[in-house]
Amino acid sequence: MSASPSLHSLSVIVATLRAAGCVFAEDEAQLLVSTARTPADLTAMVDRRVAGLPLEHVLGWADFCGLRIAVDPGVFVPRPRTEFLIGQAAALARPGAVVVDLCCGSGAVGAALAAAEDRVELHAVDIDPVAVRCARRNLAAVGGHVYEGDLYAPLSAALRGRVDVLVASAPYVPTDAIGLLPPEARIHEPRVALDGGADGLDIVRRVIAEAPLWLAPEGHLLVETSERQAAQTVEAVARAGLIPRVAGSDELDATAVIGTWSAPAANAPDTRRPSAR
Template structure:
């Protein structure tokens, strides 16, 4: 293991750059600010140079101004998904009932409810590691359940949900092998693989969403631009009124389905 003198930024940058890290300077600064001494810094740099996602090395990811704990093996929240959270905040009524499905680290629910005083949050994920992580991030803002999609949620939520966040996997099965190694190797496949056309899980969510949403409540999912039309069809077929919002700045596509009032 290489050792680094205290605050030796240039040596860390050189090592990260040699390992192919595109943003070596920025990453070096984060590692230096997080490491508790040269020995820990050396270990962190070694893990990052070996290909571990930066967020797993640091133990956290920045999302919507929050520091979200991200354990190894847990899906790393993408910065583009902040656009989805912003759309959800614009739709949420006062004292909103929020559900975060496929919650992963719990980043979306935690970020949304941080901006919504009095919100009631329920989150769920099928991965035990994600659930443990989400419980740390959600804290006393809400409750996190372990289980598949709606299955673990309290039945009392039916017809009451104002905002349903579902950051479902939407990478087509055939494209998973094309993902960067950081995602393909170090993140759970269940958080990435969306089936043949990438929309299998989204369709499962859409099929039940109307029965959980309050009148006027909305489901928000992320998709690729080429999937947007098919995603809208699925939402429309489930009794929701669909629309698509796109951010060129974030390179993000969000499909929204609203239950008629």
């Protein structure tokens, strides 16, 4: 049962949130009111939001692709721009596709793809145990398998050469730019989910380099990146032997680099090898 404060109380909540710097104070106030179970719960939630916790951590969930995704404290909050990546991946998936979501965080990407396409075989990986626990909750209903570990390391060797859609919303913020992020991100989200190294592409390059080993013939790798980093990402995709293309959305300020694995001819040796870590 949600709390139902008077209009005056709601206006006080809006004013309190606005004074704390919440740009969308009215919308946030409505979400807090509808989510709180009791007036005391509502007061505590407003206090946590005013203290700077991300709204999604206060609510315990994020709205992503029309789904309510559980987001525990300390877990990366799925971004609206990543919905563009979902649209691109869903267009390439087919019923029964084998889907791997690397750097899965809360499992939002896998959950959205499972909702968009029937009967996918879903595997998700994250290095953060807190994120893994959260992802398991979000993906249990769709039969997703969630593993804790470094990128491909915890995946079964049986998946090699079988993955139809490999999607990665890996960290791509340059280390020196972490301090420029909003406090909600740099203070309350794990650095491992944000920091992509000197140019932001350290993890992305590792994802790309090993992708051919795992992709099925005509399988697709989709990597979220920034418009500024797209050219370097395309180079890495081409260097790995995939056929690259770039897709973007001005509306969502989103960029994705997509690489397609063209299988070797039947009589040609398969030269795919695991990359050195």
